[in-house]
Amino acid sequence: MLGIKNLTIDDIELIFETASNFKEIINRPIKKVPSLRDITIANVFFESSTRTRLSFELAEKRLSADVINFSSSTSSVNKGETLLDTVNNILAMKVDMVVIRHSSPGAPHFLARHINANIVNAGDGTHEHPTQALLDTFSMRLHFGSLKGLKVAIIGDILHSRVAISNIFALQKLGAEVMVCGPNTLIPMHISELDVKVELEVRKALEWCDVANILRIQLERQQIKYFPSLREYALYYGVNRQLLDSLNKEILIMHPGPINRGVEISSDVADSDHSIILEQVENGVAIRMAVLYLLAGSPSVN
Ligand code: CP
Secondary structure, eight states, X not given: OOOSTTXXXXXXXXXXXXXXXXXHHTTXXXXXXXXXXXXXXXXXXXXOOSHHHHHHHHHHHHTTOEEEEEEGGGSGGGXXXXXXXXXXXXXXXXXXXEEEEESSTTHHHHHHHHOSSEEEEEEEXXXXXXXXXXXXXXHHHHHHSOOTTOEEEEESOOTTOHHHHHHHHHHHHTTOEEEEESOGGGSOTTGGGGSOEEESOHHHHHHHOSEEEEOOXXXXXXXXXXXXXXXXXXXXXXXXXHHHHTTSSOOEEEOOSOOOBTTTBOHHHHTSTTBOHHHHHHHHHHHHHHHHHHHHXXXXXX
């Protein structure tokens, strides 16, 4: 599971169908199933994470897999060990599957070419975050029944967002129309080649869409200033209650997290009845259970 780009619609439908079954199971009093009892999974995180890491770990435990967690900040990476050596040493301990988050785009693809184990991309730099896109589109599907013709605006720091790229691929495969919106400096130069609409005014994007997927400004990936200040960003691109109330329509509010309250989204929008931000997190466990379960049943490709 390296990205959404190469998945077929049938792949996505199979993941959704499997996730629906797991969603039902994890809402039972006994949430655990023995499906991955003989499988060991390593969560290898070279970047900070709350939702994705915990969600994968919980998904693995709900499936009865054995789990080990690796965090680069407390590892021998600090002594100069390479990515490939690190993962090969983990695999030598009879690990079957690797879930990896890395700041370098393509790191999971590089591993997949060099090791004989299933790799799950938990976010590679500014490239892809496939399980986030799957849980986002799964959440939309649960809400609307179908994504065909659904208008989804992705608003915020598109330039540095792996969530945006994976969402664009997943939404288009499922028949949704996609718009990206943000300051010109945070819109990738060739984004329209992905057949998405581009809008620089957040009000117009909100007037157009059924769903607003609001993204955080990724200051940690920005080496230069793309806008004068966070205050100014919030003023021109922040989604707040006053703006939504002035539209005379209801929009489903989504955010992959972590939220910067008062910057890209106000608290009264993030915590409103129109927001499904915590439903997204809940659905993330079922989606990751589905991905791990389906991969465990497939042979790894060298
Ligand atoms: N949405 C997401 O990837 O959050 P984390 O960075 O906390 O995992």
